[in-house]
Amino acid sequence: MLRGWGRSRFRFVYSEIFVVAVGLCLFLPERAPAEEPNDSISYSVPIIGPRGVYAYAPGRWGVLHVNLVNRKDRAVDLLTLTDFQSDPTLQYGRRVHVPAKSQLKTWHPIRLPAAAHESDHPVPIRTLVMEVSQEREVLIRSESGQLQLEASLQAKGAGPMTGMIDAPISTPESMAAFDLLTIARVHWRFPRRMSRLSHRILAPGEESLDALDQLVIADDEIIDDGAGLAAIRRWVRGGGHLWIMLDLVDPRLLELLFG
Numbered sequence: 200m201l202r203g204w205g206r207s208r209f210r211f212v213y214s215e216i217f218v219v220a221v222g223l224c225l226f227l228p229e230r231a232p233a234e235e236p237n238d239s240i241s242y243s244v245p246i247i248g249p250r251g252v253y254a255y256a257p258g259r260w261g262v263l264h265v266n267l268v269n270r271k272d273r274a275v276d277l278l279t280l281t282d283f284q285s286d287p288t289l290q291y292g293r294r295v296h297v298p299a300k301s302q303l304k305t306w307h308p309i310r311l312p313a314a315a316h317e318s319d320h321p322v323p324i325r326t327l328v329m330e331v332s333q334e335r336e337v338l339i340r341s342e343s344g345q346l347q348l349e350a351s352l353q354a355k356g357a358g359p360m361t362g363m364i365d366a367p368i369s370t371p372e373s374m375a376a377f378d379l380l381t382i383a384r385v386h387w388r389f390p391r392r393m394s395r396l397s398h399r400i401l402a403p404g405e406e407s408l409d410a411l412d413q414l415v416i417a418d419d420e421i422i423d424d425g426a427g428l429a430a431i432r433r434w435v436r437g438g439g440h441l442w443i444m445l446d447l448v449d450p451r452l453l454e455l456l457f458g
Contacts, residue, residue, distance in 0.1 A: 239270045240277070240297075242328045243342045246350050254360050254394045255322070255352045258313035260406035262306040263352075267328070268342075269297040277339070278331050279307055284323040284349075286312060294331065308406045311354060321351035358389040359412035364396045366418045372447055376417040405433040413440045419448035428455055 243266045247253050255261045265279050280292040293307035311322055326348045328339040341348045363380060366373040380393065394411065403426035408414065414431065421427055435441050435456075443452065 238340070240275060240328075240330060240339050241268045241342050242266060242277075242279070242339060242348075244326050244348055244350055246352065254355060254362065254410040255311050256355045256360065256410040257311050260308055260310045260409040261352075262402045262404075262407045263291070263309045263324075263326070264304065264306050265293075265326070265328070267295065267297050267303045267305065269299060269301055269303075272299050274298045276331050278329045278336075279305075279326065280329070281307065281309060281324055281326045283312060284325060285314075287325075306402050306407075308404065309352075311352065320354050322354055323349065323351050325349050355392070355410060360392070360394065360410055361389075361413045361415065362394040362396050362408065362411040363415040364418055364421060365415075367420075373417060376415070376444055376447060380415055403427065403430055405430045405437065408434040408439060411439065413442065415442045415444065416452070417444045417447045419452055422449060422452055422455060432456055 245264050245266065253264075263281055267277055267279075269275050269277075275297050276294060277297055278292060278294045280290050282288075282290045291307055291309045293305065295303060295305050297303050309324075327346065328341075330337045330339055338346050340346055361380065361384065363377065365376060377395075384390070384393070408430060411434075414434070416431075421431075431439075431441070445453075
């Protein structure tokens, strides 16, 4: 669920999640000055990966993946914040609870500016993470040692974007499905670029699929992912185009998606 909240001259977009059975509510804190870095906590922002929705389009929602590491002997509350260098007053983020001695792969929604070019073009972003408590907020260094991590998101080029959920380990059947999809895109003179997804890290909100124009399902393990199925259902009802390869999935998938 996405909400907007204005405070002073800042606009802030956030969402709510539950982590380890704790309900977490995001707020906009006053930005604290950089303090002594906390080497027991670190983070990284993967921009691309072998699996996951790394698709972005101007004026559409997407998700930014954030990996958090807590080496402390106690749990911590961390706040991730991301803005576009072209509009630093618009921030996106999420507050999460990270147990002691653990790693957490999380995400928060982000929306590319509508002014981003309609062709392959890097969009600069800045991400920071803070440990927050009732007493203070401490900026955390990234895995590369930065207090503020700069990166770029790649906006999709011309033509529709296709996402595909297939087997996590390639099989002859899944490779045949991928080749068929590639040939179809080449036939229609679309770029070959596609996003291969994994239901195991599919964000539970439909905003993670907003940049996609089509989604192909060629694997039925997503049957056990209720949140992922709900996201796909809402995305289809919002106008997304879905192609289910019935020779590669359990027919129950249709029932779970559409009743």
